[in-house]
Amino acid sequence: MSALLSIGEFSRLTHLSVKALRHYDDVGLLAPIHVDPATGYRHYASAQVPTAQLIRRFREMDMPIEQVRAVLDAPDLGTRDETIVAHLQRMQQSLERTQATVASLEALLEGRAASLPVEFRTEPRVPVLAISGEVTWDEALGWLGEAFTELRATLDAAPSARAGVDSALFSEEFFEAHVGEVTAYAELDGDVRASGRSTRTEVPAADVAVTVHHGTANNIDRAYGALGTFVAERKLGGSGPIREHFLVGPFDTDDEDQLRTEVCWPLRPGACN
C-alpha cells in the first residue's frame, strides 16, 4: 500500500529540497528504502513522509543533524523528550543572551566609557584549595559553577578553613585561543582535606592592577577593556594569568545587579615601585 516515490515527488510531498534529501541520505539520517543498483535512482516510501516531516521541523529549529538522529533513534519516549527539551533550553538561553546583549549595547553605542577606578595591589602568595582544567570559552561559566560547588562541598567539612571569596585564574591562552587552563580556587586559612577534583596548592604572589566589575559576567569585557587600556597606556603590563575575585557571586545573590567581581591584571615586575 505504501507507494514508491522518486526523489522529486518526495521533495514536493515533504517540502525538503532534493539537495537536502541527498544530503540526509549521505549522512545516513534518512535513507530511501530502495536505491536502484543500476541507475542509483533513489526511491522513497510514502510511509517515510512522517519521518521526513519531523526532520524538517527539527532542522527548522536549527537542531543539529546529530541531535535529530538522536531524537529519531531514541529508544523510548523519555529519552526522546529529554533531547528535545535540551534543545529548546539551548534556544531559550540563546535568546536570553541576545536580549541581555541588546540591553548592554546602548551604553556602548552611546560611547559612555566605563570610567572605572583602578587601584594597585600586591597579592601575596597564598595556600588555596583549587580545581584546574582545560576549559573552552563557552563552557567556562558552567565549569566555574560546578567547580565552586565542589570546592564549597569540600570546605563544608572545615568551615573555618576558608580565608577568601571564590576566585579564579584565567591563563593567557584561555583568552587568546578561547580554550585554555582555568583554575577555580579559595584561599585557605586552616587545614582541609582535599577531595574529588580539588587539590591543595598555592597561588603565587603578583603585582596587579585591580578594578571592580558590577553586574553580570556577560559585560565583564568592559572592565577588562578599561583595566587593560589603563595598564597598557602606562606601560605597566606584565605576563601571567588574570585573576578574578567574586566579591559577590552567584552563590551570594540572585540579583544580577548585585554581583561584584574584582578583576586583577598582572603588572610587570617592579611596576609598583
Next chain:
Amino acid sequence: MSALLSIGEFSRLTHLSVKALRHYDDVGLLAPIHVDPATGYRHYASAQVPTAQLIRRFREMDMPIEQVRAVLDAPDLGTRDETIVAHLQRMQQSLERTQATVASLEALLEGRAASLPVEFRTEPRVPVLAISGEVTWDEALGWLGEAFTELRATLDAAPSARAGVDSALFSEEFFEAHVGEVTAYAELDGDVRASGRSTRTEVPAADVAVTVHHGTANNIDRAYGALGTFVAERKLGGSGPIREHFLVGPFDTDDEDQLRTEVCWPLRPGACN
C-alpha cells in the same frame, strides 16, 4: 596617549580570540592601526577597544559580519539603529518560528496522522490577473504578501472584475530546489487594466486532487504529505505546478486558526475518468 598593543594583549583586553582578530583583519572589519612591514606583526591601538567590544557583542547575537560592518560604517544614528532593529526583528521572528514549530511538533510526535478529506476536481482554464517571479523558499511568504497587495490595489479600480480568491501557482522547481517560479493570481470575471508588475494572462485547466489546510502556512506540509501520499498510492500523480487557493487568507482574518488554504495536486491526464 593611545597605547599600541600586540594581538595577544588586544585579545585579552577585548575577549576576542587571536584567530578571530586575524579574521576580522582579513575581511577588513577591524584592521590594526599599524602592521610592521618587516615582520607582519599587528599592532592595535587602545582606542580600538570600544569598536572591538561592539563587534564582539554583535557577533554574539549572530549578526553577520557584513551587517556588523554596516552598523559600524553607518553614516548617521538613524541608519545605524535601523540596521540593529532589523536584526533584532529577524531574531525575534526566528524565535517565534521555533515556538510555532514546537507547538506543531506534538501532533507529529504522537503520530496523529492528518486524515484529510480529499476530493477530485477539474479546474477550468480561466483568465487571471497575475504576478510571477523567481522566488526563494524563505522569501516566499513575504513575496506573496506583496504580490497580493499589488494585485488588490489594481483590482480596486474594478471591484466587480474579481471572480475568485487569492491564489498561487508553485512550480515543481520551487519545491525541489527551494527556488523557482511562483505566480500569485486572482481569477477575473470582467475587465481590468493591468498595472505595475501584474499582467493579464490565463491559468490552464487541470485535473487536481484537493484538500483544505486549516491554520498557518508553517504547517501546510502536513496537507502536502497527506495529499501527495493519497495521490501517489493510487498512482494518479501528474506533472505541473501545485495550486493553492487562499479561501481564508491573511487579508481576511488576523486569527491564524481561521486560515483556510486549498491545496490542489495535479493529476495525470485521464485520472478523473
Next chain:
DNA sequence: TTGCTCCTCACGTCACGTGAGGTGGC
C-alpha cells in the same frame, strides 16, 4: 529520438578553529 529526471563529483558558503611549519624580539 528528444527532453526530462536523476545521478555523482567537486567546489563554494560562513566565521572562524586547527594544526603545520617557520621567523623576529627579548
Next chain:
DNA sequence: TTGCTCCTCACGTCACGTGAGGTGGC
C-alpha cells in the same frame, strides 16, 4: 642563545547550495 610570540598558508567544520558533466526512462 633559548623560548616565546607572532606570522602565513592550508585545510576542517556544518548543512547544505551551486554548477558541471553525464546517464537512464518515457
